[in-house]
């Protein structure tokens with residue numbers, strides 16, 4: 001018996017609806033059976049005039065037809081019933097579980113075992129062979145299970161896989177002499193209480209743990225029975241117990257050739273003989289006949305004798321490997337699903353389903369005895385048909401990307417809004433445009449979040465290109481300009497004068513010049529403001545590139561040769577150089593740069609429009625439509641006229657990435673911390689986006705810009721912690737501390753789906769979870785190395801103090817660790833589940849713990865069981881693999897029926 005009951009029926013009642021649908025879904029999917037061969041193509045049978053049962057074969061005869069049940073079915077042909085092969089006292093020959101299926105059966109093995117090649121026996125799986133069983137230190141394989149052990153100076157954490165360093169002797173459970181053989185729990189008043197791993201029971205001395213059949217089949221090969229003295233093993237009737245009292249020996253190990261036949265002589269039904277064929281000769285050798293009854297054997301030639309030798313299923317299964325059936329023509333052997341009958345008509349051989357059409361698997365197919373398993377590439381998820389792989393839509397998850405997310409098959413990409421730069425794969429930080437070439441501004445560059453702007457010194461104003469500065473208008477210039485505007489406004493006024501209602505805007509002030517009483521039919525037009533047209537009966541500002549025409553009472557595209565860069569206007573501005581070629585061919589211009597004739601990079605002119613001049617030697621201009629070029633500085637020349645970047649300047653040395661050229665000293669200087677430069681020959685370094693910075697100076701890549709903020713979200717019910725800059729590499733010399741303090745009567749469950757910490761630097765980077773900051777307080781989890789297998793565990797203490805520390809050495813991706821707090825009434829069930837190695841044994845189970853959507857749903861329900869009802873039956877059925885449901889089912893039923 002594993003888990004003791006809690007005696008809290010309400011908890012059980014709450015859990016029952018949660019898991020019941022899971023339990024109901026553990027049915028076998030159809031579709032893995034082999035199709036039976038097509039029936040013969042004649043007469044009644046062919047024309048479908050027969051009344052043979054669906055599970056019968058129809059055989060045409062000269063006058064009529066014959067129905068006979070297919071193998072695996074019994075009956076007279078018009079009625080065929082499935083034979084339950086598992087019903088016999090030999091359990092279908094299966095040593096663990098036998099599963100009857102229509103027309104056939106299948107043996108399955110308990111967790112920790114795999115089907116042997118004979119399809120009946122089960123063999124221990126050596127979990128340690130794959131990925132060290134998920135053990136951080138040492139993996140020890142035992143019959144039906146495995147065990148992780150830790151090196152000297154470490155002890156196994158409650159999750160049974162990772163090891164905690166025992167740096168110094170602490171109190172109670174942190175003292176190595178705590179005496180518990182498995183799990184030590186702090187108890188009130190500094191004492192300890194021992195607990196055992198799932199499948200073990202606490203011994204009478206309250207310290208030792210006694211194995212039960214619930215863990216690794218009690219170490220038994222075949223059958224396990226719990227007794228007061230521990231598990232008692234026994235073997236399937238056809239097998240023999242090894243002297244170790246656990247393993248079972250297959251019959252062929254005892255009798256190399258067990259086949260013996262029963263024969264009878266025609267006419268003397270009572271005369272039975274046993275025939276033993278010689279080893280290595282099965283069909284061809286004439287069997288030696290031994291008299292087994294005191295009657296004479298008819299002497300005849302060997303051929304006759306052989307024909308007369310009849311096999312029957314009653315003895316040695318008729319020589320069949322698997323299913324045997326007596327028929328009028330002799331025994332008929334057949335094989336279960338996943339096996340094919342060999343030419344000898346008796347032996348069953350595993351079919352390698354993967355050889356044909358990849359077993360129907362979308363991605364990977366792995367053959368197993370009697371079956372096969374499909375699995376998917378990273379970024380894909382196996383669907384419940386257990387064959388198809390579906391792309392995981394990472395974009396449908398919360399927090400995947402800061403801004404926009406683009407899903408691709410097997411992967412995803414994040415993108416940032418304009419003015420932001422991507423860092424750490426998924427995050428967006430403000431771009432500091434001013435760090436590169438002063439943002440292109442001629443005078444002052446001011447960075448803002450999501451944008452930047454150029455500003456001008458006093459007595460200057462920004463050019464229309466918003467980068468250059470031009471001398472401001474003096475009073476006479478202002479008068480001229482105002483007169484011009486006034487004339488234009490009056491023209492507009494006249495045009496509109498006969499309309500019943502209009503506005504005039506002067507110096508930004510709305511003036512209501514005249515107003516006739518509106519006609520009722522145009523009543524709705526009345527409410528539209530200046531520069532607004534109507535769409536239906538709504539007023540809409542005319543967009544940039546258009547203006548409101550008072551005569552036509554609608555928004556009109558700016559005519560060729562004009563532009564308007566603001567919305568809700570009543571005129572368009574003339575293009576700066578209407579005479580330029582192309583200037584008159586740009587209706588709906590949004591801004592002056594669309595007017596045409598713009599100066600190209602490497603060029604300039606007084607207003608940024610043609611005719612343009614090439615930048616002089618010693619100057620460059622990377623942008624179009626500019627009024628000047630930037631000097632290289634330091635008296636440097638350029639290789640040619642019309643240079644477009646600083647790289648065209650003839651510097652004395654060429655700076656490598658991570659450096660910039662100082663034009664005063666003519667040397668390359670390392671980019672300071674917080675900046676990077678990926679290119680050769682630059683005179684600047686790019687500022688890291690947003691609130692990120694680099695660990696060191698001389699950075700060459702934006703990936704070195706890291707956010708140092710300790711991430712995560714701590715909630716009372718669910719939350720997560722993550723290493724800074726996750727999923728980008730975490731910064732050097734960082735220290736993060738979190739505390740989780742659950743509400744009353746709640747305990748913490750944590751899942752570490754994967755964690756990436758470089759092992760190289762001698763545990764310089766580590767994550768530790770313990771009760772308090774004190775290094776000898778109860779520790780739940782501790783690691784300083786990469787561990788890609790997911791691990792789930794409950795906290796040993798009620799609250800948790802979590803610390804992540806990195807040193808200046810290597811860095812890695814770190815972790816994102818979700819947690820949930822659950823009602824402590826479920827504690828035993830949850831601990832039973834998460835400490836069970838089977839949760840981690842299967843690839844598909846591991847995927848559950850890495851599947852963010854699933855974890856979210858699981859946590860959602862664990863935190864608030866009533867949320868279960870948010871999920872439809874279909875959704876919950878599709879969420880979990882069947883083996884996971886099986887695992888849960890055994891746990892939950894033991895939890896709900898502890899008395900059993």
Ligand SMILES: *[C@@H]1O[C@H](CO)[C@@H](O)[C@H](O)[C@H]1NC(C)=O
Pocket residue numbers: 270271272292293294
């Ligand atoms: C031998 O035959 C007799 C009848 O002739 C029968 O009763 C007996 O069971 C047989 N013995 C064996 C070993 O088959």
Ligand SMILES: *[C@@H]1O[C@H](CO)[C@@H](O)[C@H](O)[C@H]1NC(C)=O
Pocket residue numbers: 464465466590591592593594
């Ligand atoms: C003008 O519009 C073009 C295209 O719409 C845009 O690329 C450019 O940056 C704009 N220029 C200014 C000065 O707003």
Ligand SMILES: *[C@@H]1O[C@H](CO)[C@@H](O)[C@H](O)[C@H]1NC(C)=O
Pocket residue numbers: 559560584585586587
């Ligand atoms: C404006 O220019 C476009 C492009 O050349 C031309 O198709 C259109 O007719 C012009 N419109 C006017 C009013 O000249």
Ligand SMILES: *[C@@H]1O[C@H](CO)[C@@H](O)[C@H](O)[C@H]1NC(C)=O
Pocket residue numbers: 662663664665
């Ligand atoms: C270039 O070096 C000089 C002299 O060391 C220093 O004063 C100046 O600030 C440096 N320029 C830049 C852009 O760092």
Ligand SMILES: *[C@@H]1O[C@H](CO)[C@@H](O)[C@H](O)[C@H]1NC(C)=O
Pocket residue numbers: 428429430690691
């Ligand atoms: C940077 O940090 C400040 C506070 O430290 C915060 O207000 C701001 O939103 C952060 N900016 C970004 C882009 O994260």
Ligand SMILES: *[C@@H]1O[C@H](CO)[C@@H](O)[C@H](O)[C@H]1NC(C)=O
Pocket residue numbers: 678700701702703
């Ligand atoms: C930055 O580094 C990443 C990964 O090391 C690489 O893929 C990328 O091309 C680099 N970017 C630049 C601009 O060198």
Ligand SMILES: [Ca+2]
Pocket residue numbers: 419430431432433447448449450451452
């Ligand atoms: Ca910015």
